[in-house]
Amino acid sequence: MPTILAVDDSASMRQMVSFTLKSAGFGVVEAEDGEDAYAKAQAGSFDLVLTDQNMPRLDGIGLTRRLREHPAYKALPILILTTESSDQMKQAGRAAGATGWLVKPFDPAKLVEVIRKVVR
Numbered sequence: 001m002p003t004i005l006a007v008d009d010s011a012s013m014r015q016m017v018s019f020t021l022k023s024a025g026f027g028v029v030e031a032e033d034g035e036d037a038y039a040k041a042q043a044g045s046f047d048l049v050l051t052d053q054n055m056p057r058l059d060g061i062g063l064t065r066r067l068r069e070h071p072a073y074k075a076l077p078i079l080i081l082t083t084e085s086s087d088q089m090k091q092a093g094r095a096a097g098a099t100g101w102l103v104k105p106f107d108p109a110k111l112v113e114v115i116r117k118v119v120r
């Protein structure tokens with residue numbers, strides 16, 4: 001069973017994402033912001049990182065950049081799930097190394113479909 005690191009500073013959004021992913025058969029570890037996620041990424045191994053963009057301490061693009069500096073996370077799928085939809089933000093995400101960009105509110109079936117496509 002693939003394990004996903006789900007990162008969002010909103011507890012209700014983490015719950016919703018977690019419920020959706022667990023219902024689809026994924027293991028989920030939650031993190032409340034980029035710093036928390038980075039610490040958990042150093043301590044464990046994941047098949048995908050799903051992160052919000054706008055968070056205190058370390059945002060999604062910053063987290064993506066930091067993860068990409070580590071060999072274990074060089075090729076790991078990183079999806080940014082956010083309310084941000086500007087082309088400029090999406091380009092910044094791609095430049096940081098994000099695999100994909102999804103906009104909230106999300107369609108649970110579509111989220112699971114995208115994750116299944118990118119998880120090896």
